[in-house]
Amino acid sequence: MQKLIYLANRAHDLLEATRKLDFVAPLLLRLTLAFVFIGAGLIKVTGFENQVMWFEHSLGMPFPTLMVFLVTAAEFGGGILLLLGLATRYVTVPLMIAMVVAALAVHAENGWYAIGQTNPDTNWAKPWASLGIPAAQRSLENSEEVGRRVSAARSLLRQHGNYNWLTEKGNFVVLQNGIEFAAYYFMMLLALFFLGAGRFVSLDYWIAQRFRDRPESG
Numbered sequence: 001m002q003k004l005i006y007l008a009n010r011a012h013d014l015l016e017a018t019r020k021l022d023f024v025a026p027l028l029l030r031l032t033l034a035f036v037f038i039g040a041g042l043i044k045v046t047g048f049e050n051q052v053m054w055f056e057h058s059l060g061m062p063f064p065t066l067m068v069f070l071v072t073a074a075e076f077g078g079g080i081l082l083l084l085g086l087a088t089r090y091v092t093v094p095l096m097i098a099m100v101v102a103a104l105a106v107h108a109e110n111g112w113y114a115i116g117q118t119n120p121d122t123n124w125a126k127p128w129a130s131l132g133i134p135a136a137q138r139s140l141e142n143s144e145e146v147g148r149r150v151s152a153a154r155s156l157l158r159q160h161g162n163y164n165w166l167t168e169k170g171n172f173v174v175l176q177n178g179i180e181f182a183a184y185y186f187m188m189l190l191a192l193f194f195l196g197a198g199r200f201v202s203l204d205y206w207i208a209q210r211f212r213d214r215p216e217s218g
Contacts, residue, residue: 023205026198027085029188034083036185037095041076044068059105074098082192085202092193096186103182111139114181116174118147139178146174 044051048068056064074094081091117123120143128136153172157163166172197204 023198023200023202026088026192026195027201029192029195030082030085030088030197030202033095033185033188033192034079037075037079037082039079041072041079044072045076048072061105071098085197085204086207088197088202088204089193092189096189096193099182099186099189103179103186107177107179107182109138110176111142111178112136112180112183113139113176113178116146116150116176117143118150120144120147139176142176146176150174 051068051072052064055061055067061067075098078091078095081087112125117125117139120126120140123140123143125136125139129140150172154163157166157172196202199205
């Protein structure tokens with residue numbers, strides 16, 4: 001028993017020692033999200049007029065030019081700030097709002113999955129669908145149809161194309177464009193909202209170090 005207690009204490013000490021690396025998690029979150037949002041912002045910058053038309057005619061957004069400008073500024077500017085670790089907790093707020101709007105306005109009708117699932121029996125949305133969650137129900141309904149279409153496409157490619165060459169870099173899938181990625185990005189942003197940018201490799205940290213406990217003058 002004493003040996004087990006000793007081993008448990010040692011394991012706890014090792015876990016506590018890893019706290020010295022607690023800056024790694026927010027850093028990785030920031031870097032991942034920064035390149036996602038910078039890339040999304042650049043796409044909107046280079047195709048601004050097309051984005052405005054899409055917001056107006058496909059999404060039915062009011063003030064489409066203003067909306068595209070705000071989303072572009074939030075994504076591109078927010079991505080740069082995440083990369084630098086500057087005003088991190090503040091910039092997560094408009095980005096989280098953008099993810100919620102994107103999930104509801106663009107992706108919700110397509111269910112949960114970004115990539116269409118081909119087997120309803122192994123679709124992890126199945127238990128959630130039994131609880132009556134709409135996005136999960138739509139994902140489950142789509143699985144069987146997606147599976148049929150992917151099988152048909154593969155059959156055609158095997159008959160009329162160089163299937164091995166076509167699939168050498170990856171398998172063919174149906175892009176279902178559900179809320180999955182928007183939801184994951186929202187959760188990552190929410191974590192940064194509470195964690196902050198992290199120590200050592202963020203401007204937020206060094207600004208706080210510079211002004212923390214600064215004596216008042218006058």
